[in-house]
Amino acid sequence: MFLLNILLAIAWSALTGQFSPGDLAFGFVLGYAILWSLRRQLRGERYFTKVPQVIYFVAYVAWQIILANLNVARTVLFTPKEQIRPGIVAIPLDIRTDAEITMLANLITLTPGTLSLDVADDRSCLYVHTIDVGDPEQFRREIKDGFERLVYEVFN
Secondary structure: OHHHHHHHHHHHHHHHOOOOHHHHHHHHHHHHHHHHHOHHHHOOHHHHHHHHHHHHHHHHHHHHHHHHHHHHHHHHHHOOHHHOOOEEEEEEOOOOOHHHHHHHHHHHHHOOOEEEEEEOOOOOEEEEEEOOOOOHHHHHHHHHHHHHHHHHHHHO
8 A cells, every 4th residue: 555655646746747855745645545535445444544653653753852852962061960860771661573672772772862772682671771860760651651652553
């Protein structure tokens, strides 16, 4: 379904003669609407639940990166050196597949101020270094309720 949606976007751009990113995006949205209206005939129900999830996932990650950048800048510029408490936090994992764990670890590393260090041998825990631990339980909850939950939803 995704490839068909891409083909419809390209077809739209070819018909209009405009291959700009905006025209391709409009073609993608138009193709999505057409495919959505034909979803029962094409038996592609899953695609129409995943696309909004992926869009929300990308927006959430972008927002978290912006917030993390601001937080790191605030910590570095305005927090006295002796009050910064870097540390390693163990985050218990509900996700189990290699792809899910890799995605979560990469998202954490991509976010400024955090770095994924290791995964337990039994895949039950991810160890994360953070620039300023604060409350470890709150940090765990933020990862589990944010990135881990969204990774699970997108992959399942």
